[in-house]
Amino acid sequence: MTALDTSRRWWVPPALLGALAVVACLSLAVGSVPLPLGEVVQAVLGARDTEAHLIVRDLRFPRTVAGLVAGACLAVAGALLQGATRNPLASPTLLGITAGAGFAVVVTVALLDVLATYAVVAAFTGGALAAALAIGLASTGRDGLSPIRLALSGALVSLLLSAWTRGILALNEADADEVRHWLAGSLAGRDAAAVVPLLPLFGVGLLAAVLLARPLDTLALGDAAAVGLGQRPGRVRVLASITAVALAAVAVSLAGPIAFLGLIVPHLARFLVGGRHRDVLLASALLGPVVLLVADILGRVIARPTEIQAGVLTAMIGAPFLIRTAVRARVAG
Amino acid sequence: MNATVAATRRGVPLVLAALVLGLGMFGLVTGTQQIPLGEALAATIGLGDGGTSFIVQQLRLPRVGVAVLAGACLGASGALMQGLLRNPLASPDIVGITGGASLAAVLAIGAGLPPLALPLAAALGAASAAGVLQVLSRHTGSSSVRLVLVGVGLHALTTAAVTLVVARIDPRRLGAAEVWLAGSLHARNATHLTVVLVGAAAALPLAYGLVRSLAVLELGDEVATGVGVPVRRTRTLLLGSSALLAGVAVAVAGPLGFVALGAPHIARRLVGPTSPTTLTTAALTGALLVLAADALGQRLLEDAAVPAGVVTAALGAPYLLWLLHRTGR
Numbered sequence: 001m002t003a004l005d006t007s008r009r010w011w012v013p014p015a016l017l018g019a020l021a022v023v024a025c026l027s028l029a030v031g032s033v034p035l036p037l038g039e040v041v042q043a044v045l046g047a048r049d050t051e052a053h054l055i056v057r058d059l060r061f062p063r064t065v066a067g068l069v070a071g072a073c074l075a076v077a078g079a080l081l082q083g084a085t086r087n088p089l090a091s092p093t094l095l096g097i098t099a100g101a102g103f104a105v106v107v108t109v110a111l112l113d114v115l116a117t118y119a120v121v122a123a124f125t126g127g128a129l130a131a132a133l134a135i136g137l138a139s140t141g142r143d144g145l146s147p148i149r150l151a152l153s154g155a156l157v158s159l160l161l162s163a164w165t166r167g168i169l170a171l172n173e174a175d176a177d178e179v180r181h182w183l184a185g186s187l188a189g190r191d192a193a194a195v196v197p198l199l200p201l202f203g204v205g206l207l208a209a210v211l212l213a214r215p216l217d218t219l220a221l222g223d224a225a226a227v228g229l230g231q232r233p234g235r236v237r238v239l240a241s242i243t244a245v246a247l248a249a250v251a252v253s254l255a256g257p258i259a260f261l262g263l264i265v266p267h268l269a270r271f272l273v274g275g276r277h278r279d280v281l282l283a284s285a286l287l288g289p290v291v292l293l294v295a296d297i298l299g300r301v302i303a304r305p306t307e308i309q310a311g312v313l314t315a316m317i318g319a320p321f322l323i324r325t326a327v328r329a330r331v332a333g
Numbered sequence: 334m335n336a337t338v339a340a341t342r343r344g345v346p347l348v349l350a351a352l353v354l355g356l357g358m359f360g361l362v363t364g365t366q367q368i369p370l371g372e373a374l375a376a377t378i379g380l381g382d383g384g385t386s387f388i389v390q391q392l393r394l395p396r397v398g399v400a401v402l403a404g405a406c407l408g409a410s411g412a413l414m415q416g417l418l419r420n421p422l423a424s425p426d427i428v429g430i431t432g433g434a435s436l437a438a439v440l441a442i443g444a445g446l447p448p449l450a451l452p453l454a455a456a457l458g459a460a461s462a463a464g465v466l467q468v469l470s471r472h473t474g475s476s477s478v479r480l481v482l483v484g485v486g487l488h489a490l491t492t493a494a495v496t497l498v499v500a501r502i503d504p505r506r507l508g509a510a511e512v513w514l515a516g517s518l519h520a521r522n523a524t525h526l527t528v529v530l531v532g533a534a535a536a537l538p539l540a541y542g543l544v545r546s547l548a549v550l551e552l553g554d555e556v557a558t559g560v561g562v563p564v565r566r567t568r569t570l571l572l573g574s575s576a577l578l579a580g581v582a583v584a585v586a587g588p589l590g591f592v593a594l595g596a597p598h599i600a601r602r603l604v605g606p607t608s609p610t611t612l613t614t615a616a617l618t619g620a621l622l623v624l625a626a627d628a629l630g631q632r633l634l635e636d637a638a639v640p641a642g643v644v645t646a647a648l649g650a651p652y653l654l655w656l657l658h659r660t661g662r
Contacts, residue, residue, distance in 0.1 A: 138651060140657060148478045152420060152422040152485070156422055159488075159648040167647065170640060171639065184497075258491065303501070306501065312493050315493030315496075323469065326478075326483045
């Protein structure tokens, strides 16, 4: 896409920001307890100790912030991975990162009974190991790291890890209920104490993503051209992958293994703003939370009085998207 | 290949069959109550006292039989799938066939259908998933890339749907759904054994009928067309019979992870590329894996039985690491 084309899309980030604001307000206003909009506004503006105030401040506000953070994390992680591997299918879900992080969190929470605050460390370790395994397996073939091998080996790693997770749950019925809910990818029940400790890591991850935008643009020209321009492609790939895994770990420890958000959002972002990584990353960071919060709000509404986890809905949207891409696109094998 | 190697390779299935037989007898003999081998074997054909006959005929024989046949079906299914997709990492669990079976089974459990309906629902689910795969990837031509990607998407979709169903299932049925999803051989009865016997009797001959065409197909579509193998029809049949085999196994034993992936790998390592011998070896390896996983799962923890599917999946990860290590050198 030429510079002229992209410059015409200047309105996209402000529009996404607007959409994000609307969705965030909806997320505060909609829930299993119906609150009149006036009361919600009053509660936000500081009417004290009403029921509405308690619900909005203690339940919906942290939940909305968790959705903002997790959505941005996964979308940016997906954009980084797709740029680093130059593979349109790379994403936290398809590389096994979310499954690895989820497995590690289940192990630490269910078996070792450590504080949930440290879950992000476990999530990072698990996600990184799973991604390393998936990429390693995909590179074993004669034709190297093709999209198809990456998709297969990532699916394989995810499959085995989720079987392990399921086994652990089958053996620990006491913890199973809560963990099962979390494993489906849910924003419900996040309180401020769960969100705040993760914010610094979130900030560092976003900053790293911004710094990686230009090197990823160079990488998109091909390895030979990148080397010619004085870049070390291997180092950029490793840094981008580490950043992506860290961001995905933040998302998973907040919201569970939310599926497919990191795959679809960068594609939508590229569709909206073109291929430059600065634009794609910005648009992904704005669009990811919109999609996740919409999924979360839908999940609260469509099955009242119970809730459907946001992760189930993102998978229901994301998997058909993958199938559609596969049916339409010519993917090199 | 010189004569000695060929002879060794022909011996591999025999050795594996002996191992399956041995482990199967071990399964009949041991348990909370030890039964001497002679009595146990007599009890399988109805000779012996009432208690022993009950234990062997109603509890242990169905369990061992289901383990052997489900494992064999999974091994054969994986061998066909890996040949069809020309990819050693493919297996029916990854392309959504097992997922379709799981979804149907969980729906059946959730709806409170009688236990007999469960295997039928699972088989139906596997068949539907294969049908969707076939329709969505029919214009693929020689490349199986599309089939794999559609399959990965299908798997994700069915997994999400299973989560959805499990989250909303009646709490009293949740335990049953959890155990089934983990892949268990616990409390298999004569009905399960009959289902898997009939299914295997229908599907395994089909697999053997296709294996020669598969070996030709692996040389490339042009070669296959050249020697008169109808490529498109053979592919459809291969996908269908692989799904049928996986469906039969999942119907009676739940989604036993890794068997369909690992058994054909091991088989190729033992006896070489696709041939009837490889198919036999894959089936026997699958049977051995499931039998061993079940035996291990029953003895691993003192106070609880670990579902066989958890054991097979647990074997999967180290196997992948080892594979990585080997090919990395």
